[in-house]
Amino acid sequence: METALADRPAAPSPVYAPRAADPALTRLRFLTCGSVDDGKSTLIGRLLHDAGLVPTDQLGTLHQDSRRYGTNGAALDFALLVDGLAAEREQGITIDVAYRYFATPRRAFIVADTPGHEQYTRNMATGASGAELAVILVDASKGILAQTRRHSFIAAILGIRHVVLAVNKMDLVGCDGAVFDTLENDYRDAVATLGFTSITAIPLSAREGDNVVQRSARMPWYHGPTLLDHLEQIDVVGDSPRGPGAFRLPVQWVNRPDARFRGYAGTIAAGIVRPGDAVRVLPGGRTSHVARIVTADGDLAEASAGQAITLTLTDEIDISRGDVICAVDDDVRTHDHIDALLLWTDDAPPRLADAYDIRLGTARASARISTVHHAVDIHSFTPHAVESLAANSIARVTLRLDRALPASPYTQDRELGGFILIDPLTHATVALGMVQPTEPEPARPAERRWRSFAKAVTWRITGSFDTFVLGWLITGRYDIAGGIAGAEMFTKIALFYLHERAWTSLSWGRVAPPSPPR
Template identity: 60%
Template structure:
């Protein structure tokens, strides 16, 4: 073999960086390939080689020989099981290029980790075992790479030694892959035949495949052009943090998502539609006369504009869409199935707002890349969905902007990242582009009523006494001259929510509408008592998320189910027990009790009047009496 081309060198700052990932099915040799690349490029240091020899003797899968996968499989569980669980990032360079490689796992179970690697890569090296050809995981990973915006693929056809370096087998796999991913829209696909374990065509040209005249893998990685056509895009910067060290300085700190900015440029705040002029571009190294996409800066505007985290500053002539409904492609990551209607949190740009999945348009069938209908999504499903946002966000399509079109979905209770998505299209907010600011606002309305508006959310089992207590409490408040309203679950189901049933999704939507109605009433300056079973913590948390801190309190009407059943004011328990009602909370549907309600009423310890007095006393403490 020829001497390796690569060696560690002092890389000048201007040498470009290629971020790539290795992916493909399990056991196709991804980690071995990276290990071999580092080893043959003489990028493995002496103490690391000594450790590799030790580890190979202990865990190696190749007898007495060095097991190169152990250079990257850095977790104890990975070395013991001989598999990759999570992404390993490695950093190396040659004279031509600097590389950041994400070695990602092949098991379907760890797709979320493969996707993590894909989101920060310009190119995917897709490995295929020449004997197995294109597998479901090959297709899944290629599809995820395409969805995440990767445009270039190197198809590494591995284990050529096990088919006698047969050119025809290589050609067959290449043809099958090209056919399989034809609809995914990659800009380039380049195939290389490899025997990664032995180093053939990794860094040095293989003498055993004279029929292959193309570049080695490293040569390819050094030369491939992944630059996107330079897009002259209008300026966008999500506001990350407002810098206010003292009265005389107010700067908007953020990383520029697109375009360039200069002092004097006219900008618009997406949420309010208000326009301003850039006065200064502040950095620690002094004020700048220009800043471009990718830079982290602090902008000072000439006018006092009300912008905060989550807002987007955009070129005034090219305002960004403010959307309250999105259509997006998602990769579902949560262990729990995703059902439309359940509320969650979306983080997009620097904005984080409550949201819910309004529909599943289709699920992608990985084996055909065809679409199929679905009522729910499981872990690793790819789907196109609709999302409704509780508050509008500045959004662009993912194709236009990764920063304003890529998002994550977060579980409200566990805070886990349960989905990742790419905006396909965004519908302008119902108020048409900008939120209309009314000149009479909530504080003005509250002042007129001499009270502090508030939502008081009663939750508890059917028959626990919610409506009775809410009614008594409202009577007390009304007698004291307060302006109030009560939203009762049964009553609202007769009108606003008459179209909803009792499935999990409908129950979530029931709560969402009640919460939105309550929010409008609080905006109007009222004290709103909401009496809904609201069995799910996530839904109640979503409701809370619609209100400013201090505007919402949760009252847990804590009545044991035995007592509710004994009272059974509407005869519902009797009918549920007889099997006449299904999905009845506490019987065949769950009730998730609040973990930290502002007020907990143990109804077996006193009368309904006493409970209502507790509520009124709590409201008095919170200052609702103005």
């Protein structure tokens, strides 16, 4: 099998891990996903092997394992490098996400190899949650399947902006460029609405090694990068959802070693902080100033997103785990109703009457699913009405919390926008959630009849008093003025009421409320 690519250069010399301390070294976190048997684990195994990153003792084990469990005849089964659980090796499938770490002189990589079975979608989502790029595999001989769409959609809602469409098993379709072109076009059409920044399609064979690390001699019509080239070169900087943004620190732990020191420890979710900065604490909204940024390496003059620090403030304020310290001009607010996209990961449907534990940022509260607005169809990515949620379905819901928590749309802030729901009875993690921009308060509802009537009466009393005064001034007679005003009171109450109801039902000239952003 290895000789199929005879004119390929000999196996590369080992690529050693670069100096991780090198400040120029960037890191890329990516995942492989797609349908069952599309070759995800094989691709990762092949990538590591061809880049010279598999230690010789592991290679020896791979030879043994390939003979015992291999699905590739006498040749090496690269999937066995990553499928680390006994059950996976016996069944030849991936059950849970495996993390692999490798580095080339250009970049350090963390790759999550995720399972393709729909049953294990929650594990795929776990692997996708921290990734910046998704390698979505399709089998060239099968084309785009339901799982290809589902995984693309999950990658998109989790905020992944870059996709590699790895068209695998090209050898099974005779390395035909037309098959590749059709598949690429199909895929681009299928995910056109998902908002990916880049989609790069690469024709390859993970089993044979074409276009993974080394250029394929069998597909001369392909002029794009190999998979490793692309992963080394793609620029994902600037994908940070909120840019620098205003400073936000979800408080993780209050450090009180003695009465003299009270520090608030946490990882900065966004922005930059400096001593002297004015800050606000949510919930509550009390304000103070940053006194010190404490670390074991000495106090800092400045700290930014991603750093784990401890803050002290100039005022004694009661702050506990789950509170958020933010810049005074930050727009984050607390919410006791949260609109969210849920990926339901439990086998049993939600119990809509019961409360779940929500973990959002470092805070926890009790949450009920008050409304299921719609589920998202994974074929068309369009909403459709549902009564409840099935396992692995994605739905837009409203949660009602037992207390207001600081929350922010997921697209702007992963820390205050990404949450899990936990079943308090089974302790299972039943859903992954992403906060959506809150629907604005519905436009003031049309008036009820009694309110129109009350307005008619008060207006009539005012109007009839005016009529009486005018009538008395003009005629000089109480009885005539009183008669006109008395009769008018009743006729015009009725007229005003009808007039008001007519206008209430008429939309002409009204300004529509701003429509909720999707």
